[in-house]
Amino acid sequence: MKATKHQYVYRHPKSPNYWYMRDIPIDVRLQMPPGDSGRPPSKWKESLGTAILRDAARIAQNKASEHNAVIALARADKHPSKLHAHLSEADRLKIEQAGGVENYLRWLNDRARTALELADEVQSWRDFADEELSPSESPDPDWLAGRTAALDAERREIERQLDREVCLIKEIGETPGKLHAAGLVHIADAASVNRAKxxxxxxxxxxxxxxxxxxxxxxxxxxxxxxxxxxxxxxxxxxxxxxxxxxxxxxxxxxxxxxxxxxxxxxxxxxxxx
Structure with a gap:
């Protein structure tokens, strides 16, 4: 869309009416519900319902005042977003792209569970190979070595990822106890062993x-x-x-x-x- 001389007022290439568009600050996005994409919106954008620039500018000014109040509330001392003001821009963006703190933690919990499942699968194959089986039933040693090595490599990669995230988990105020209480037992267990090895x-x-x-x-x-x-x-x-x-x-x-x-x-x- 093409900007006009008035703040937040744009011309839409497919509409006769002017449009309002404004970026939502990252720390404010974190407190907004996800949209159709599963992520919080990055912009406020809507038609101003008029093709007259003077009227569009007046309506946009009113909307800007409303959104200024939303931003002020999100940044108020008692608002949850204040808890994340100390995070780096990259960390806030990471949480936003995950769809908020809850989705971010659920994603990490799924990753931690996958790592455990991979470890269990490797152990199962090794236990199976240790059993006294006929040659036709025993897995091929070379195949088994390759299979377990691939599973181990995938597990270690996930664990390295969890290693990198443990500091951010602590930065947003999450503890193993709080994670357990929220039902995120796998990431709680991972965080409790201090993964910053x-x-x-x-x-x-x-x-x-x-x-x-x-x-x-x-x-x-x-x-x-x-x-x-x-x-x-x-x-x-x-x-x-x-x-x-x-x-x-x-x-x-x-x-x-x-x-x-x-x-x-x-x-x-x-x-x-x-």
Missing amino acids: SDNITLGQLVQIWKVETRSEAPEQYEYPVKLFEELNGTIAVAEITTEHVRSFRDALKKMPPASGGRFNDMVLIATEN
Whole structure:
């Protein structure tokens, strides 16, 4: 749609009437019910019911006032969205894309259950192979090794994913007890064993743990370089970081303008060939 000189007033290419359109802030979206897509809406958008620009501007102004009140309520101290104001933009977006906190936690619970099912399947195959069976009944050793290796690899990938999410679970105030009470027993069990293991923990997780433990007033100065590092190298465990990763990151930083501030917030750092 094409913008007009009036705020939130647009021309619709398929309608004679003007339309109202306004982005919904991410922290406000988290408190809105999901739409037909299963996710909260990202914009307020509706016809203003008139083809006269002056009237459309007046109606849009009234709607903007209504939505300003919705935003103010969502950000009030006693409103649930205030609980998520401390989250990073990326974490709030992750929760929003999942359809809200409840859907996000249910998705993690399903992932944790899948990991348990995969582990059970692997154990079942191994127990079956240990039984005294005739050659015709016994599984082929090579097939069995490949099958169990594939199942184990899928399980470990899910567990690494859960490792990365455990800090966010704690950041939104969820505990194993609260998760159990909500019927999310699988993710509750996963969170209770402190999945931030030394062999899987990432730089981003380390910073989040540090934030919780130190209550730093300016964590952004540490989060930003970690964000750049993970954009360049991917979200990898600290134990997997090599000198080549560090060297590539150092070389990429040299190509960035000094004191760039927030001018590049919507860009992604990528490696390029010399």
